[in-house]
Amino acid sequence: MTTEHRYAGGCLCGAVRWSATGAPLYQGFCCCADCRKASGSGFVPFMGFPAAVVTITGETLKVRSPTFKGGIALRNACPTCGGLVFGGEVGVDASHTIYAGSLDDATQFAPTMALFLRDKPAWVALPEGLATFETMPD
Ligand SMILES: [Zn+2]
Numbered sequence: 001m002t003t004e005h006r007y008a009g010g011c012l013c014g015a016v017r018w019s020a021t022g023a024p025l026y027q028g029f030c031c032c033a034d035c036r037k038a039s040g041s042g043f044v045p046f047m048g049f050p051a052a053v054v055t056i057t058g059e060t061l062k063v064r065s066p067t068f069k070g071g072i073a074l075r076n077a078c079p080t081c082g083g084l085v086f087g088g089e090v091g092v093d094a095s096h097t098i099y100a101g102s103l104d105d106a107t108q109f110a111p112t113m114a115l116f117l118r119d120k121p122a123w124v125a126l127p128e129g130l131a132t133f134e135t136m137p138d
């Protein structure tokens with residue numbers, strides 16, 4: 001008998017909800033300056049899932065910004081409470097980045113990497129043992 005991992009979360013007020021099944025493709029911290037500004041924090045904790053296993057409900061406020069690799073990053077926040085919930089465009093992108101702070105059960109987050117250490121403020125202390133990257137892995 002296999003255990004299917006289930007993840008669920010949403011914004012502060014509950015208007016935007018998500019769920020996902022299976023193991024995350026990757027999970028860690030993004031310390032880029034854009035994530036810092038978007039979140040008002042030192043970093044964004046993220047979990048990547050294939051779009052096919054993610055279900056999202058609720059309208060979002062869509063915030064677009066240029067990415068390191070020259071594309072456009074779309075961050076989705078709740079239009080009511082402002083909570084930052086996930087990245088990527090529903091129905092368009094092949095995967096979604098879920099902001100792990102939106103988990104209902106925060107203990108499910110198991111980070112393995114940290115991105116954009118070049119932008120990380122000295123006051124952000126990361127856990128030991130992460131794979132770290134000055135920007136992003138290739
Ligand atoms: Zn909300």
Ligand SMILES: [Zn+2]
Nearest residue numbers: 030031032035
């Ligand atoms: Zn970032």
